Amino acid sequence: MDCSDTLEWLEAAELGQATAADTEVVQARQHLTTCPVCQQEWPARKSWALQLAASISDVPIPSGLRERLLADVPMPAAVSTTAVHPRRSSRRWVLMSALCLTLLVGLLQFWPQPQPPLTLVELQQGLSVELAGLPEFRGDFDPHLPAIWATSFDFDRSFVRGYPPHGMASGQVALIPFQYPLAGQPEPVKGRLLILPRQRFAESQRTLATQNFRQAQVQYFRGLPGAFLVWSEDDLIYVCLMPGDPEHLARFQRSLAAPRSLT
Ligand SMILES: [Zn+2]
Known part of the structure; x- marks a missing residue:
């Protein structure tokens, strides 16, 4: 051998x-x-x-x-x-x-997995999710406030959280909690702004997104108190979610979109 x-x-x-x-x-x-x-x-x-x-x-x-x-x-x-x-x-x-x-x-x-597009229903669930349970934002785009919002809010990158909390697309959407004082309301109204690239938003629902915040229609959640706005800007999709009376969201929109006096 x-x-x-x-x-x-x-x-x-x-x-x-x-x-x-x-x-x-x-x-x-x-x-x-x-x-x-x-x-x-x-x-x-x-x-x-x-x-x-x-x-x-x-x-x-x-x-x-x-x-x-x-x-x-x-x-x-x-x-x-x-x-x-x-x-x-x-x-x-x-x-x-x-x-x-x-x-x-x-x-x-x-191997990089293709990211599944998110539907409006999945994004709406961002209204009730616990902020403490959200991951870091790790999307491949630069989240920023819509142009009209920038006159009323200071944007701090530390406010940005990642959404959704689980699954293949975890953390790929930017979620920014915000609050805004409305005249006649004892407490500021609270909402959440979600930002994602246009191609990550389910294609069948892109027609829902108007071309800017001012023109967006207040829409109602099915079977839930609250309302939302969807619009697109700079190749990003914005979804603004607000719980409670839908009239609050309409007033919030009018307040931000109102022409500003220079004086
Ligand atoms: Zn040998």
Whole structure:
């Protein structure tokens, strides 16, 4: 038995694919006791085999994969006519194909996933979500206030939270809580402004978004107290949510959109 066969049979025994009683394993062990090359090579080979076996056991291998791979791959032309070669070749092919599968599964986890567009209903849920449970904003755009709002609000980046709290698009939408005093109301009205890129807003609903804040129509939530406005500006979609009496949102809009005196 030569060095190459010796290492193959030792490895097979290590992985439980051959038994210590097999003639070839007995011969391999005898060879190992007398061969300095194998004595040097075997520890590294054994460690590699055990690591490979451990990583393979983490990945479920589809049933029939081994047979399909073996059917597709022509066996190398016989290097030797001894009977052990077909068995060794199949084992190596299965190990290598399983290793490729392990790497593929690992890579797919890091492949950028297309972000699903968000619907208006998903965005409306931003009205009732706990602010403390929201993640950092991590969208790929620069959130900023609508032009008309900038005259009435100071924008501080630390106010921006990420929305939605969970799922594939988590944190991709900017959520800014705000409050605004309305004449005759004992407390300022509170609302939430959501900002997202136009292409992340469900395409079927983009016609709902008017071209600016001033023209946006106050719309009502179905079955919930509260109202919202949707408009677009600078290739961003803005959704302004306000709980309670829809008239508050209409007054808020009129107040911000009113022409300002310079004096
Ligand atoms: Zn040897």
